[in-house]
Amino acid sequence: MSNEEAGNHAAAIKAIYSYLKGNRAFGELILDLEAYLLTPRSDGPAIPASLDAHFEIAGDLAADIAPSPLSRYRPIIEGPGCRFAVDGDMKVVACSPAAMERLVRREAASRETAMDQPGTIALSRPLRAAIAEIHAAAQAGDPDRRRIVSDEQDGEQVFVSVRHDRDLGVVVLTYPDEGWRDGVYSLLQASLGLSPSECEVLGHMMAGLSNTEISRERGRSAETIKSQTQSIFRKLGVTSRVEAVRVVSDLASLTALSGDESPPAGKGAAAGHHYSFAARPDGWGEATIGGRRIGRIHHRAKLPAQGMARTVLMLHGLTQGPEITPFLADRLTRSGLDYLGLSKPGYGVTDPAGNEDYVERTIADCLAVMDHAGIDRVVVLAHMFGTLPGIELCIRHPDRVAGMLICSGYFPLQLNPDFTPRGAVQKLVTHTGIGSAAAHQFIARIGYAYLRYGGARAYLASLFERSPRDMSLLDDPVVGPIHFAGLRHMMQNGVAAFLADTGSGRHDWSNRLDLCTVPTVLLHGSDDPAVNPDMAKLAASRFPNGRFEAVPGRGQTVLHSEPDLMVRHLLDLAGVTSSMGRAAAC
Known part of the structure; x- marks a missing residue:
């Protein structure tokens, strides 16, 4: 590489890192790249293969020094789970997309714009008490304390994991999320013998569809859906749709207690999948x-x-x-x-x-x-x-x-x-x-x-x-x-x-x-x-x-x-x- 090319190479690397630190706009970065590429050379425009290593570094570096001030919280809240990060002042400093969609009460044109100002949620008295207790314990030298709190979500009683993150000094609330239901369907398929087709029907039940609507959605006769519904009730040991939905909700709530990521969905869990990337889940x-x-x-x-x-x-x-x-x-x-x-x-x-x-x-x-x-x-x-x-x-x-x-x-x-x-x-x-x-x-x-x-x-x-x-x-x-x-x-x-x-x-x-x-x-x-x-x-x-x-x-x-x-x-x-x-x- 010539001295001129080496200088341009270094300038391009500097531009990458300068951009990721939030000091340069995306358009300026492209202009830097353009200036590098348009420098006359005998073999035409090219980027040295050694830049590959810097591409990898740039991606890793972005997680730590990204433009968004909330990026440092992403490792503890991103993914399909329904999570909030709460500081010692009871302020929500970050939340997952699923949490933003379900629980944050604010008018926002998009999840991205709302992520810059997560806003507040209505914390119940037991949750506020648990958060205060865990923050106090962390300050007293016990940063690993965790509580399980019963709370209400969408009119149902659920269990919420409340744990402290010692690296970031915040308390993480983990609510049951649609994603956990996917794992529950797989569990029911493996342990109670529900077929993949029955898991899909159960997923539609969870979404509130009637037998007629399920029949139309799956392209099956009403009698077939009725037969599958009765089979589901028999295998779950319940006698009604309400009880079947309660079983799945309780299992999903229990699996959330660890506060870890939701389990992967099995092939039979399609109907209940949580499409966290979607603007609207309909369809x-x-x-x-x-x-x-x-x-x-x-x-x-x-x-x-x-x-x-x-x-x-x-x-x-x-x-x-x-x-x-x-x-x-x-x-x-x-x-x-x-x-x-x-x-x-x-x-x-x-x-x-x-x-x-x-x-x-x-x-x-x-x-x-x-x-x-x-x-x-x-x-x-x-x-x-x-x-x-x-x-x-x-x-x-x-x-x-x-x-x-x-x-x-x-x-x-x-x-x-x-x-x-x-x-x-x-x-x-x-x-x-x-x-x-x-x-x-x-x-x-x-x-x-x-x-x-x-x-x-x-x-x-x-x-x-x-x-x-x-x-x-x-x-x-x-x-x-x-x-x-x-x-x-x-x-x-x-x-x-x-x-x-x-x-x-x-x-x-x-x-x-x-x-x-x-x-x-x-x-x-x-x-x-x-x-x-x-x-x-x-x-x-x-x-x-x-x-x-x-x-x-x-x-x-x-x-x-x-x-x-x-x-x-x-x-x-x-x-x-x-x-x-x-x-x-x-």
């Missing part, structure tokens, strides 16, 4: 098909439409999961269309792709879920970075696809034959080799640390700032939480899914557009900060049966902010002829 579920666990969100049509396809299959982007707004879900289902959004490999609760090709695995999961649900044809909704797997699904299985709507799609920069890369990011996208791979990992790891440890709001604000109409949605009580949930959905299993997903689309795949013959519509915001609408318009011209529509004044929020426009195009692509469907969409 979320999962299926184990061929040994693979696949997460999905499913909104069923009120009355099936008549057309070439009755299901919208959604392939999500990098930082946006398959969740949609209640407004869009309502318009779709009232129009006669089912909505089925899958978590791609490694996202949410879906198993990772492992050593398989990422796009191949994504398509295989789509087909497996379609076959499992008895769905013959779909309209593909490809959102942002879900564009490539959506196109490949249409190319390889045109008989299963009625059409495709690409919303805020991503396309390779090489699509434009006159394109010349400008700036560091475009050079990274078009450059190959170890340098580009290292830079790709750098951006992924540093971005993950940035989002996880307090930068989610700043990141979304930087995306939205180009469009005034988008910016107003950041604090919207419906749209805002969905964007934050998309980030959590991506980070659920660390940085691996992001690396695998982006790695699958970093090459020039522009030649695939010419092979996609299904009817295709491209909707693209005129203020999209990632992909210029002119690039999307050029892409539309490459599809044999494609057309383009710009959405004025929008950036990357088209999916969530324009429900009527979305439904109109989806109905057209589905070939819906029902007057009911079209009227409901208006």
